Amino acid sequence: MTNMQKSLLDSGLRTPDSGPRTSPCLDTVRQTIRQMHGYIPGEQPQDKRYIKLNSNENPYPPSPHVMAALQQAIGEDLRLYPDPVANRLRDQVAARYGLSRERILVGNGSDDLLTMLLRTFVGQGDRVAFPAPTYSLYDILVSMQEGEVVRVPFPTDFSLPAQLAEVEAKLTFLCHPHAPSGILPPLRQVEALAQKVRGMPERRKDPCDPCSPEYSTA
Numbered sequence: 001m002t003n004m005q006k007s008l009l010d011s012g013l014r015t016p017d018s019g020p021r022t023s024p025c026l027d028t029v030r031q032t033i034r035q036m037h038g039y040i041p042g043e044q045p046q047d048k049r050y051i052k053l054n055s056n057e058n059p060y061p062p063s064p065h066v067m068a069a070l071q072q073a074i075g076e077d078l079r080l081y082p083d084p085v086a087n088r089l090r091d092q093v094a095a096r097y098g099l100s101r102e103r104i105l106v107g108n109g110s111d112d113l114l115t116m117l118l119r120t121f122v123g124q125g126d127r128v129a130f131p132a133p134t135y136s137l138y139d140i141l142v143s144m145q146e147g148e149v150v151r152v153p154f155p156t157d158f159s160l161p162a163q164l165a166e167v168e169a170k171l172t173f174l175c176h177p178h179a180p181s182g183i184l185p186p187l188r189q190v191e192a193l194a195q196k197v198r199g200m201p202e203r204r205k206d207p208c209d210p211c212s213p214e215y216s217t218a
Ligand SMILES: Cc1ncc(COP(=O)(O)O)c(C=O)c1O
Pocket: 054, 055, 056, 108, 109, 110, 111, 112, 135, 175, 179, 209, 211
C-alpha cells in the first residue's frame, strides 16, 4: 500500500478495497438534507454576451442615483458592521407605505426573506401551499424544514386557483407577478384569496413574493 493510499484510508475517503467513498462527514449531515439533490442552476454563459433574464439580470444600467449612492457608501465605514436591523431603511420604507417600523422586515433579497419565513413558521409536518408550477425554491425550503408541500395546480389560464383557500396550510405562497408566466393577477383578486386562506390562528400568513415585477405582463 502506498503512503497516498494509506492516508486516503486514514482520512476515510477510501474504503480498504480502494473504492471511492463519500466523506465520513456526510454521515453527520441531516437525513433530510442528504436526500435532497444539489441545485442545478440554468445555463451560465461566461462570455458576458447575454443578459440572463431568467436570473433577473437587467438589460439596463442602474439608475445614476443608485450608482451615486453606492459610490458614496464605499468609504472608510466599510470596516464597520452595518445596522443589523436596518432601522434607517425600515423607517423610510415604513413612511413611504404608511406603516410602523415594526411591520417592515429587511433581508438580503427575497430568498433571504423566504428562508426567514420558513424557519420561523414551518416545522416538521407543517403544510405550505402554493400554486404550481412556480418558483422552485419554495419546494426546497419546505423540504429543509421537513414540512409538507401542497402544490395546487394552476388552471390553464394561470388565474389564481381557488382551491388554495381550501388547503389548511400554515403558509401559502403566491409569486406576484407569477414566475415563470409573468402574469400579474390584480391585487383585489390576491386580497380576496388572502381573506379566504386559513393560516395560523391569529393572523393569516400568505406572503406575496414580488420578484421581478419589471418583467410582468401587467
Ligand atoms: C419568484 C422569485 N422569488 C424570489 C427570487 C429570488 O430573489 P432575490 O434575488 O431577491 O433573492 C426569485 C429569483 O429568481 C424568484 O424568481
